[in-house]
Amino acid sequence: MRALGLTLLLFFSASGFADETDAIEAHTVVSIQSYDSHLRVFKVAIKHEATGPNYTTLKFLQEAIESLREEKRLKQKPTLIIGNEYALDHELKLLDQMKIDSKYKGKP
Amino acid sequence: MLAVLLFSAIAVAGDCGAPPSQDAVAAYDKCKDQVMGAGGDGKTFLVDADSQVAWLVDRDGTTEDAECISPVFIAKKSQGDPATFGNQEGYTPFGLMMTYNHHSKRKRIGSNCLGLAGYSTANDRSDDSDRGVLIHESAGPTEGCLGVPKGTMKPLKEKLGVNSPVFVYGKNMDPSAACDNKGRTKRNSTPSVPRSSQ
Numbered sequence: 310m311r312a313l314g315l316t317l318l319l320f321f322s323a324s325g326f327a328d329e330t331d332a333i334e335a336h337t338v339v340s341i342q343s344y345d346s347h348l349r350v351f352k353v354a355i356k357h358e359a360t361g362p363n364y365t366t367l368k369f370l371q372e373a374i375e376s377l378r379e380e381k382r383l384k385q386k387p388t389l390i391i392g393n394e395y396a397l398d399h400e401l402k403l404l405d406q407m408k409i410d411s412k413y414k415g416k417p
Numbered sequence: 418m419l420a421v422l423l424f425s426a427i428a429v430a431g432d433c434g435a436p437p438s439q440d441a442v443a444a445y446d447k448c449k450d451q452v453m454g455a456g457g458d459g460k461t462f463l464v465d466a467d468s469q470v471a472w473l474v475d476r477d478g479t480t481e482d483a484e485c486i487s488p489v490f491i492a493k494k495s496q497g498d499p500a501t502f503g504n505q506e507g508y509t510p511f512g513l514m515m516t517y518n519h520h521s522k523r524k525r526i527g528s529n530c531l532g533l534a535g536y537s538t539a540n541d542r543s544d545d546s547d548r549g550v551l552i553h554e555s556a557g558p559t560e561g562c563l564g565v566p567k568g569t570m571k572p573l574k575e576k577l578g579v580n581s582p583v584f585v586y587g588k589n590m591d592p593s594a595a596c597d598n599k600g601r602t603k604r605n606s607t608p609s610v611p612r613s614s615q
Contacts, residue, residue, distance in 0.1 A: 331525040354506070354560070358549035360523050361560035362493075400524070408554050 333363065333401040335373075340394045344387045348412055350404060351387070356394065364404040373401035420578040427440070433485035436583035437472050441465050441586040446478050448513045448584065448596030453477065455515065457581030462516075462552070462573070464563060466491050466509060466587040471563070473576055486573065490555045490564030509561050510540035510550060511585045512595035518579050519551060526553045529570050533563075533583055534600075539591065541600025552583070 333339060338356040345352075351370060367387055371377045373374045375398045382389060445463055452461070453476060463479070464471040469491065472483040475492060491509040497500050502511040504568070512535075519532030530553035535541035542548055548561060555564025563585070577583075584595075 331523060334522045336525060337522040355549070357520050357547050358522055358551070359506070359559070359561035360526060360549070360551060360553060362519055365525070403523075410557050 331405075333373075333397060334402065335397050335400045337401075338394055338396050339363075339401065341370075341390045342394065344391060346387070347365040348409065349387075350409060353401070353403075357359040362406060362410075364406060364409045365401055373397045373399045375399075392404065421518045425615045426568045427485070432474075433470050434468070436480050436483060437463055437474065438465060440588070442474075442478055442480060444586050444590070444592060444595060445474075445584045447592065449476070449478055449582075451514070451596055451598065452515070452582040455582060457516065458576060459578050460581060462553050462577050462581070462583040464489055464585045466495065466511065466585055467491070467498045467589075469496075469497065471565075472512045473573070476582070483588060484576075486565050486569055487568070492561045493558035495561075496558060500587040501585060502585075502590055504535070504540055504548070506543060506548070507560055509563070509585065510535060510580040511587055511590040512539040514540055514585070516549070516552070516579050516583060519549075521551065521553065526551075529554065529574070531574055531577070531579065536600045537594055537597045538599045539597075540585075541595040556580055 331356060335389065339353045342354050344353045348366045350366060355362060355363065355367055367383060374395045376395070377390070384413060441463060445461065459476045461470055461476050463507065464472050469489050470485055470487045471603040474483045488528045489503050491500060492507055494507045495503070495509040500509070502509060504510045514533040514535055516531040517534055519530055520528050521530050530551045533550045533552065535550070540550070550561050552563045552565060552570070554567050554570045555562070556567065557564070576578050
């Protein structure tokens with residue numbers, strides 16, 4: 310039984326989170342919490358939901374929030390939108406949480 | 418069937434160490450009278466945040482047939498032995514909560530989760546803003562939710578059900594705030610009916 314359990318765990322680990330894409334549903338209200346200039350990723354919070362951390366890119370944000378597409382200064386100054394809240398026009402694609410977290414672990 | 422088998426396998430995989438600590442059970446015992454008449458399937462999800470292990474115990478606190486899940490992730494800022502609790506963003510709250518149906522805006526989670534309604538000073542913010550703390554599958558530390566390993570949420574949801582108690586214990590918690598019911602009083606709800614499902 311124990312061996313079977315471990316086999317099953319290995320199976321699920323191998324087919325696990327890393328290969329799945331994740332996203333936040335359209336029409337959800339999100340707030341932009343922070344930006345990491347080294348990794349070039351934003352941390353986004355879902356309003357009234359403590360799930361996360363949710364990491365995404367400027368490209369994905371602009372795909373999901375139409376009003377950000379015209380904001381030319383964002384590439385030079387991504388921190389302009391920190392603290393802002395937006396209702397998503399389209400789903401917001403997310404980066405793999407584990408990959409980002411592992412990069413954070415490597416930082417001093 | 419496979420999911421149930423996997424849950425059982427995790428429960429006997431040997432990663433949980435000892436059964437729930439006497440301190441964790443004793444802390445729950447002080448609160449259990451308030452939830453003995455609650456709905457659900459007669460189980461309580463007892464989480465030891467210090468060791469990041471959780472047990473599905475009988476509602477009355479009996480641990481003889483307890484099944485465990487390990488690891489149970491908590492907020493990154495809360496991790497440690499002892500865990501650091503909080504009800505602000507980025508921390509996991511402690512004490513007595515009740516499960517309710519929830520649909521997450523995160524597509525990977527969807528309905529494969531349980532909402533946690535805070536009932537005490539330690540975990541209720543229904544007066545101004547609802548944090549939306551959930552139990553959901555996670556591969557690492559959370560922002561405040563309880564994260565269970567992949568493949569365990571569905572069987573846990575089936576075995577625990579909605580309107581069931583979840584008790585988050587840690588050595589650092591304030592026992593007087595764990596089940597003072599300040600949140601429930603504000604919602605003007607009865608013990609068996611937590612906040613309406615979302």
